[in-house]
Amino acid sequence: MVNVCEVLGTEYPIIQGAMARIAECNLAAAVSNGGGLGIIAAGGESADWLREQIKKTREMTDKPFGVNIMLLAPNVDELIDVVCEEKVPVVTTGAGNPGKYIARMKECGIKVVPVIANVALALRVERAGADAVVAEGTEAGGHIGETATMALVPQIVDAVKIPVLAAGGIADGRGIAAAYMLGAKGVQVGTRFLVANECIVAPGYKNAILKAKDSSTVATGRSTGHPVRVIKNKLAREILALEKKNEDVEKINELCTGTLAAAVRDGDADHGNIMSGQIAGMVKKEQPAAEIIEEMFKEVEEIYEDRNHICRTGRSV
Numbered sequence: 001m002v003n004v005c006e007v008l009g010t011e012y013p014i015i016q017g018a019m020a021r022i023a024e025c026n027l028a029a030a031v032s033n034g035g036g037l038g039i040i041a042a043g044g045e046s047a048d049w050l051r052e053q054i055k056k057t058r059e060m061t062d063k064p065f066g067v068n069i070m071l072l073a074p075n076v077d078e079l080i081d082v083v084c085e086e087k088v089p090v091v092t093t094g095a096g097n098p099g100k101y102i103a104r105m106k107e108c109g110i111k112v113v114p115v116i117a118n119v120a121l122a123l124r125v126e127r128a129g130a131d132a133v134v135a136e137g138t139e140a141g142g143h144i145g146e147t148a149t150m151a152l153v154p155q156i157v158d159a160v161k162i163p164v165l166a167a168g169g170i171a172d173g174r175g176i177a178a179a180y181m182l183g184a185k186g187v188q189v190g191t192r193f194l195v196a197n198e199c200i201v202a203p204g205y206k207n208a209i210l211k212a213k214d215s216s217t218v219a220t221g222r223s224t225g226h227p228v229r230v231i232k233n234k235l236a237r238e239i240l241a242l243e244k245k246n247e248d249v250e251k252i253n254e255l256c257t258g259t260l261a262a263a264v265r266d267g268d269a270d271h272g273n274i275m276s277g278q279i280a281g282m283v284k285k286e287q288p289a290a291e292i293i294e295e296m297f298k299e300v301e302e303i304y305e306d307r308n309h310i311c312r313t314g315r316s317v
């Protein structure tokens, strides 16, 4: 099987998660300079914005980086044109089936790594030519599937021949080591990078992540067909109350209008849509992206060096 670092062109097998309206050139360049694959999140942005972000990222790093295309966006075709013209090294996709775009991106020399949440889609994108997949468990922040990482990852590994990266609930070396045990060859991390120094999200958003507990997130929008994991704040409770009353999808979407900007730009912890993974309760320190990456993989090395506990109970190797 191909090595994940060969696919991504990185020192470490780690992709930074694409956080809509948050992951732009500064975070992407910092992650790439730190040995991971930084990602520009194009979800909800214009083609011109994306082109500018790619240019700025190239000014800040000579390492590979990627662009995430969120397939619910209305301008997906324009964004695909941009990543092909700019010959972006890696493209990840989310919230849909990228099958019809894969061949064209590969013709442009792009490595395509779809984020998937079930075996059926993993098989479809592998057949369409994906270079690897990110198997994202329901623990993740933002738009989610229904299966937990612990159950999803080994089933995806058994189903496909291309490398699998695990995502959802991973924020330290233990999560990476666990992902390796499940058969993954790398990871995608989102929530922990939200508090990277280079992440431009408003301080109120970062503080909501830093003070979160294990029980601080909830999935809203299941009734709309697009479940999204967020911090359980006043807005989330209002959405859940409308869903409990089986309110129209339009009414729920109306309530959500402008709330991502309220979160990302204004840091409104009560009325903003604070997308976050369940692992936020373990994210306690704002630090440089490169330090986050170095710390996580140093922990993995310590776990593998300490093999005594990886054996039958009562025996030491």
Ligand SMILES: O=C(O)COc1ccc(-c2c[nH]c(CNC(=O)Nc3ncc(Sc4ccccn4)s3)n2)cc1
Pocket: 020, 043, 070, 072, 093, 094, 095, 096, 097, 115, 116, 117, 121, 136, 141, 142, 143, 144, 145, 226, 228, 275
């Ligand atoms: O199975 C199929 O054919 C398509 O159905 C799918 C269903 C879900 C997914 C999926 C789950 N997780 C991911 C990757 N993660 C994500 O895409 N996370 C995202 N966070 C925020 C996003 S922007 C947004 C999107 C919807 C509502 C509000 N905001 S996208 N993709 C992929 C495909």
